[in-house]
Amino acid sequence: MHIVVCLKQVPESQNVRIDPKTNTLIRQGVASVLNPFDYFALEAALTIKDERLDTKVTAITMGPPQAKEVLMDALSRGADDAILISHRAFAGADTWATSFTLAAAIRRLEPVDLIVCGKQAIDGDTAQVGPELATILNRPYATYVKSFEFVDDSHLKITRQTDEGVAVWRLPLPALVTVLKDVGEPRPRSYRATLRARRYEIPVWGPEELGVDEDSVGLKGSYTQVVRIFSPERKKDRIMLRGSVEEMVDELYYWLKEQRVPGL
Amino acid sequence: MKPLVDKELCVACGECIDACPVGAISVGDECAEISDECTLCGMCVDACQYGAISMPDVGTGADEDLSRYKGVWVFVEWRHGTVHRVSYELLTVGRKLAEKKGTDLCAVIQGHKLDGVEKDLFRYGAKTVYVVDHPSLAHFTDEIYGNVLVELVRRYRPEILLAGGTSTGRSFIPRVAAMLQTGLTADCTELDINDEGLLLQTRPAFGGNIMASILCPYRRPQIATVRPKVLRAEPLDMPVDGQVVRPDLPEACFVSRVEVLEEQVLEGPGANIAEADVVVSGGRGLQRKENFAMLEELASLLNGAVGASRGAVEAGLADPSQQVGQTGRTVAPALYMAVGISGAVQHVVGMQGSRVIVAVNRDPEAPIFDVCHFGVVADLFEFVPAFIRKIRKERGEEV
Amino acid sequence: MDYFLTEEQRLLQEIAYEVTREWIRPVRAQLDEAEEFPTRLLKILAKTDLFGVCVPEEYGGLGGGVFENCLVVEQLARGCVGVATSFAASGLGAYPILLFGSEELKKKYLPDIASGKRLAAFALTEPGAGSDVSAIRTRAVKSGDEYIITGTKQWITNGGEADVYSVFAITDPTKGPRGASCFVVEKGDPGFSFGKKEVKLGIRASATRELIFNECRIPRDRLIGREGMGFIIAMKTFDKSRPGIGALGVGLAQEALDIAAEYARKRVQFGKSIISFQAIQHKLADMATKVEAARALVYSVARYLDAEPKDASKYAAMSKIFASDVAVEVALEAVQILGGYGYMRDYPVEKLLRDAKILQIYEGTNEIQRNIIGQELNKEYGKKKETIL
Numbered sequence A: 001m002h003i004v005v006c007l008k009q010v011p012e013s014q015n016v017r018i019d020p021k022t023n024t025l026i027r028q029g030v031a032s033v034l035n036p037f038d039y040f041a042l043e044a045a046l047t048i049k050d051e052r053l054d055t056k057v058t059a060i061t062m063g064p065p066q067a068k069e070v071l072m073d074a075l076s077r078g079a080d081d082a083i084l085i086s087h088r089a090f091a092g093a094d095t096w097a098t099s100f101t102l103a104a105a106i107r108r109l110e111p112v113d114l115i116v117c118g119k120q121a122i123d124g125d126t127a128q129v130g131p132e133l134a135t136i137l138n139r140p141y142a143t144y145v146k147s148f149e150f151v152d153d154s155h156l157k158i159t160r161q162t163d164e165g166v167a168v169w170r171l172p173l174p175a176l177v178t179v180l181k182d183v184g185e186p187r188p189r190s191y192r193a194t195l196r197a198r199r200y201e202i203p204v205w206g207p208e209e210l211g212v213d214e215d216s217v218g219l220k221g222s223y224t225q226v227v228r229i230f231s232p233e234r235k236k237d238r239i240m241l242r243g244s245v246e247e248m249v250d251e252l253y254y255w256l257k258e259q260r261v262p263g264l
Numbered sequence B: 001m002k003p004l005v006d007k008e009l010c011v012a013c014g015e016c017i018d019a020c021p022v023g024a025i026s027v028g029d030e031c032a033e034i035s036d037e038c039t040l041c042g043m044c045v046d047a048c049q050y051g052a053i054s055m056p057d058v059g060t061g062a063d064e065d066l067s068r069y070k071g072v073w074v075f076v077e078w079r080h081g082t083v084h085r086v087s088y089e090l091l092t093v094g095r096k097l098a099e100k101k102g103t104d105l106c107a108v109i110q111g112h113k114l115d116g117v118e119k120d121l122f123r124y125g126a127k128t129v130y131v132v133d134h135p136s137l138a139h140f141t142d143e144i145y146g147n148v149l150v151e152l153v154r155r156y157r158p159e160i161l162l163a164g165g166t167s168t169g170r171s172f173i174p175r176v177a178a179m180l181q182t183g184l185t186a187d188c189t190e191l192d193i194n195d196e197g198l199l200l201q202t203r204p205a206f207g208g209n210i211m212a213s214i215l216c217p218y219r220r221p222q223i224a225t226v227r228p229k230v231l232r233a234e235p236l237d238m239p240v241d242g243q244v245v246r247p248d249l250p251e252a253c254f255v256s257r258v259e260v261l262e263e264q265v266l267e268g269p270g271a272n273i274a275e276a277d278v279v280v281s282g283g284r285g286l287q288r289k290e291n292f293a294m295l296e297e298l299a300s301l302l303n304g305a306v307g308a309s310r311g312a313v314e315a316g317l318a319d320p321s322q323q324v325g326q327t328g329r330t331v332a333p334a335l336y337m338a339v340g341i342s343g344a345v346q347h348v349v350g351m352q353g354s355r356v357i358v359a360v361n362r363d364p365e366a367p368i369f370d371v372c373h374f375g376v377v378a379d380l381f382e383f384v385p386a387f388i389r390k391i392r393k394e395r396g397e398e399v
Numbered sequence C: 001m002d003y004f005l006t007e008e009q010r011l012l013q014e015i016a017y018e019v020t021r022e023w024i025r026p027v028r029a030q031l032d033e034a035e036e037f038p039t040r041l042l043k044i045l046a047k048t049d050l051f052g053v054c055v056p057e058e059y060g061g062l063g064g065g066v067f068e069n070c071l072v073v074e075q076l077a078r079g080c081v082g083v084a085t086s087f088a089a090s091g092l093g094a095y096p097i098l099l100f101g102s103e104e105l106k107k108k109y110l111p112d113i114a115s116g117k118r119l120a121a122f123a124l125t126e127p128g129a130g131s132d133v134s135a136i137r138t139r140a141v142k143s144g145d146e147y148i149i150t151g152t153k154q155w156i157t158n159g160g161e162a163d164v165y166s167v168f169a170i171t172d173p174t175k176g177p178r179g180a181s182c183f184v185v186e187k188g189d190p191g192f193s194f195g196k197k198e199v200k201l202g203i204r205a206s207a208t209r210e211l212i213f214n215e216c217r218i219p220r221d222r223l224i225g226r227e228g229m230g231f232i233i234a235m236k237t238f239d240k241s242r243p244g245i246g247a248l249g250v251g252l253a254q255e256a257l258d259i260a261a262e263y264a265r266k267r268v269q270f271g272k273s274i275i276s277f278q279a280i281q282h283k284l285a286d287m288a289t290k291v292e293a294a295r296a297l298v299y300s301v302a303r304y305l306d307a308e309p310k311d312a313s314k315y316a317a318m319s320k321i322f323a324s325d326v327a328v329e330v331a332l333e334a335v336q337i338l339g340g341y342g343y344m345r346d347y348p349v350e351k352l353l354r355d356a357k358i359l360q361i362y363e364g365t366n367e368i369q370r371n372i373i374g375q376e377l378n379k380e381y382g383k384k385k386e387t388i389l
Helices: A036-051 A065-077 A095-109 A129-136 A191-199 A245-258 B015-019 B043-047 B086-101 B118-123 B142-156 B167-180 B289-301 B310-314 B380-394 C007-034 C039-047 C066-079 C081-100 C103-114 C173-179 C230-266 C278-305 C312-343 C349-360 C366-383
Strands: A002-007 A009-011 A017-019 A024-026 A032-034 A056-062 A081-085 A114-118 A141-152 A155-162 A165-172 A175-179 A225-230 A239-241 B025-027 B032-034 B072-076 B105-111 B128-133 B160-164 B190-193 B199-205 B210-215 B222-226 B243-245 B259-265 B278-282 B305-308 B335-339 B356-361 B374-377 C120-123 C139-143 C146-157 C164-170 C180-186 C192-197 C208-219
Touching: A002 A036, A002 A065, A002 A095, A002 A129, A009 A065, A032 A036, A032 A065, A036 A056, A036 A065, A036 A114, A036 A175, A056 A065, A056 A095, A065 A081, A065 A191, A081 A095, A095 A129, A095 B167, A114 A129, A129 A141, A129 A175, A129 B167, A141 A165, A141 B142, A141 B167, A155 A175, A155 B167, A165 A175, A191 C007, A225 B043, A239 A245, A245 B356, A245 B374, A245 B380, B015 B025, B015 B043, B072 B086, B086 B105, B086 B118, B086 B160, B086 B190, B086 B222, B105 B118, B105 B142, B118 B128, B128 B142, B142 B167, B160 B167, B167 B222, B199 B222, B278 B289, B289 B305, B289 B380, B305 B310, B356 B380, C007 C039, C007 C066, C007 C081, C007 C349, C039 C081, C066 C081, C066 C230, C066 C278, C081 C103, C081 C120, C081 C146, C081 C164, C081 C180, C081 C230, C081 C349, C103 C164, C120 C146, C146 C164, C146 C180, C164 C208, C164 C230, C173 C180, C173 C230, C180 C208, C180 C230, C230 C278, C230 C312, C230 C349, C278 C312, C312 C349, C312 C366
Parallel strands: A002 A056, A002 A114, A056 A081, A114 A175, A141 A175, A239 B374, B072 B105, B072 B160, B105 B128, B128 B243, B160 B222, B278 B305, B278 B335, B335 B356, B356 B374, C120 C164
Antiparallel strands: A009 A032, A017 A024, A141 A155, A155 A165, A165 B259, A225 B210, B025 B032, B190 B199, B199 B210, C139 C146, C139 C164, C146 C208, C164 C180, C192 C208
16 A cells, blocks of 8 residues: 655744734744644554555655755654655745645656645645645545544545534545544654664655646746735734722623623 | 846845845845745745835736636535525625626525525525535535536636635635636635735735735636635625526536545534634633633623633543634634633634634733733633623622 | 764664653653553654664664663653653563573564563562562472462562563572572463552652462463573673663753753842852752763663673662662752742652652662672672782
8 A cells, every 4th residue: 555645844833923114924043844734644644554564655745955854754753755846946836736746746656545634734724735636636535534444445434524523434545635633643753764764865856757847836837826915913902901800800891892792 | 937126126225135034135236136046935025115026927827718707606505404604704795896896796505405595695695596406415525516516617607706614615615726727715814806806815824923915817716715704794685686597417526436424413512612602712721620610601601602722621621622723623703712721823823813802811921912802810710700790790690 | 961872872862852852741740640651652652663772683673782771761761750660661571581581482572572562571579578589489380381370579560561571480499599480471371460559659650560470370481591590580680770770860860950950040039040049050060960970870881781791780780879869869959949849749840859769779779789789899809919008
C-alpha cells in the first residue's frame, strides 16, 4: 500500500502581525513550523503503516527550499520517502495552483492508494487544497475524518464530523482524506528514523520533473489574487472594569441590555 | 516572475526594503530593485505609498468571454428537512450584490422531498429558485452535490456563486471550484462589488491576525463561502414574485463512489453551541467540573449554550463537543462570555466573530481582554454568581 | 559542559529530551497526584526506539552500552523520575537475560522488550531480604520439565504492569550464596499473581507491587544461565544499572537547578530579582557545581564500565551514591530557593524532592554502596606493592 501525506510549512500564526505604520506583514523572528494539523495526517498514515507491514509512506510538500525541514520532520517520525516540490515558478500560488502542482507530483508517484491531508493550514485557513486535489485527480474523498478502518484491502470505512454530529461513509480506494486530531496522537521522532532522515537525500522537483507548463502553476496558474492586506479592526471601544463585584455586575448588565443582547 | 517597479513613480524612499520578508529588495540611487529571491507575497505593493510597485497579474488572462456569465447565485443548504439559516444570510448579501451588478439573485437548492421550499427563498429575494430533488441527494456526499451544482452552473452560467461555510459547504464547494476550474475564497467576512464590477472577497488569514481582500479576475463564476452568523439575514417586507425551475439532469450526476452508511445527530452537551445565540464558555480557571454548573445556570438563564476552552476539556472539566477554538468548533453568537479563559489565539479564532464578547478573568494581563468588547477583572467565583443574582432580580425572580 | 559526544549519542539525548519536554512535563503533576502508571507515555517512548538502547542490534536494539543508557535516562529524569524509573526498570529486568540468558531466551524476550512492546521487571527484594539479599527465601524446586516457585517478592518496580520478570529464587538451600538462581517468569504463568500496589512518598507514577508465587510452574528452559548463578547475575546486573540510577539523579538535579534559576530571575523582592542576592547566587553556584560533578562522574564511570573492567563494582557504586546524594541536596535547595512556592503542590519542585529520596535507597542503599566501596578499597590497598609510609 502506498500512502502520500501532503505537508505544509507555515509561520507560527500567533506571531504574525501588521505593522500599523506600513500596513505590511511583520514576519521577522517568526519561526516556521510544520502546519500543526499535518501532524495528524502523518500520524494517520504511520498508524496504517504500523498495522500493514507492506505500506510505504511518502511525504510531499510544495514550498521554498526551507520547506525541506518539514520533510525531515516527517522522515524522522517514520515516513519512508520525501519529495520537495520547489521552484521559482511555483511562487504566488493560490489553492487551485497549489492543488494542480501537488496533483502533478502525485501522478509521478503513482500508484498511490491513499492521500492524507490535515484539516486546514493555519496560515490560509481555507481547507480547500484537500478537496481540490482529490477532484483534479478524480478520486473520491472525505473531509473532517475522525476515524477510519479498512473494511477490505480496497475500501475504507470513515467517520467524519459534520456540524450536527457524524456521518459514516464507505470510501473506495484510491481516495483522499482530510483528518482531524481524533485520528491519533502524533508520535515522537524515533532514533532510527532520525538517523536515516539525516542521511536521506530529498529529491527536489520543479515544473520539468512534474511535466507541467510554467504558465499553469504559481501566480500565472492561479485564479484568485490577494489585492490588499490589512489589520482587522481593533475593538477601540473596549470597556475594562475593575472594582467592586456588585458595581461591575450592574455595569455589565445595563451595558448588555443597551447592546440588545438576546436572552436578557 | 517578480513585481514590477515603475521607475517614474518610485522615489527610492526604501520603505519597501523592510516590508519584504525575504530581503529581496534593494534600493539604488534611482529606484528599487527586486531580486530573484522574491516569493511574490505582495507585501511591497502595499508598503509603497507612491503606488510604484505592482504585482504581475494572476493567471494568463481570460480565455473566454466573461460577459456570458450573469447573475448572483446562492447555494441554499438543505439539511434533514430544513433550510440552514446561513442560506438566508447569503441571500441577504446576495440581494445587495445583485442590485449593484444590475442582475438577478437566484437560489439553488438540492435535496429530497423539497416541496414548498421556494416560499421561504422568495421572502429573501430569490427571483429564480432552481430545485433539484432526487433520492440520492437525501444524504450529503461531496460527489453528487458537487456534480449537480457543477452541471447547473455550466448550464446557466452565473457570474457569482455564494455558499455557506458549513461542514457541507467547506467540503464540496472546493470540488465545484476545481471542476469548473475557477477561483474560490473561503470564509469571507465581507462581500462587495468593486469599481471594476468584480466580487471583492474579504477574509481573515493567519488565524485572524490579518485580513485579506481577494479577487478572481479572469474565471467564472467567482465563488465565495461565508460562515454561518457572520452576516445578517434580513427578509424582505414583501416576498418577490419568483419562479421555480426544476432542471432535468443526466443520471450520471447522481452516481457516487462513496456510500453513506449512517448519519448521526449527536446530542452531546455541546451539540447546540454552533447554533446558540448566547454562548458562555469556561476555561481552566473553573478548576473543577462541578464549577461548570454555575455557567450552565447562567447560560440557561440567557437561553444559551455552554462552551469550553481546550484547556478545560483536556483537564476533564467539559466535554470535547463543547470545545471552542481552532481544534474545536467555531461559533459566532450574539453574545460570547469567556469565563476564566486566558484567550490563547487558538481559542480566539473560534469565537472572534461573535457580536459581543465579554471576558471575565482575574488576571488583567490575560490576552482575552485584547479581543473582548467588555472586560471584567474579577474573581469569576464571585462575579458569576453575582451576575446570575442580578439577572434573576431584574426578572423579579426569587434570588 | 560539552562531553564531545558522537552524533548518535547526541541524538539519543535529543530524542529523550523531546519526550520529556513534549509529553512528560505536561502531565507529570497529574500522574503524581493520581498515582497513575504512565502507560500512554511508555507507548510513546516505545515509538522512539529508546527502549532498545542497551539491547544488541541482533535482538532488535540499538546496541548501546551503559553510557548510552545513562544519556537517555538522564533526559527522561528531567521530566519525571517516576516515568524514567518505569523505563529504566524494564532495562534492569532485561539485563539478566541479556547478560546470561541462553540464545533461545534472548531471542524470545529481548526483541519485544527492545521495541517497548513488553515491559520487564527485576524481582529480588523480599520482606525479609532487602540489603541482605542472601536472606531471600523464595524457593524454586525442579520437578520434571518444570520449576515450581513459591514465595513473595516485595516492592517490585513495574510489578503488575510488566509482562516479563527476572525472578531470583533459592534452588539449593544447602549451598548458601551459591544456592540461588534466576528465572524468567511471565505474567500469566500459573500460580503467579500480584499483591497490593504500594502508596509511596515519591515516584508515585511508578508502580510498586508485591509479587506472589503460589507454586508457580514455569518450563525448565526459563532458567537464566545455570543453577547457582543467581547472585552473580544480580551483582553483574547492578554493576550495569547503578550508573543509570546516578543518571536519574543527574537529570533530576538538573531540572531542580533549572527551575530554581528561572524562578530566581523572575521573582522580585526588595526591588530586585532575587538572583541578584549573593545568598541565592551562592546556593545556585553550589547546586550547579554539584550537578556538573555528578554528571562528570556518572559519564566517566559509564564509559569505563562499557570497557568491561574488573573493578566495575567499586565505580558503579560511587556513581550511584554521589549522584543520588547530589539529587537530594539540590532538590532540597531548590525548594528553599522557591520559598513558599517551593512548598506548594502547584509548583514542580516539591515533587522533585519527594522523588529524589528513593535514589538513595533503591538498587542497593547508599550504605550498602559504601560497604562495597570500602571493601574494594581494602582489597586494593592490600594488593598494592608501592607504599607511601
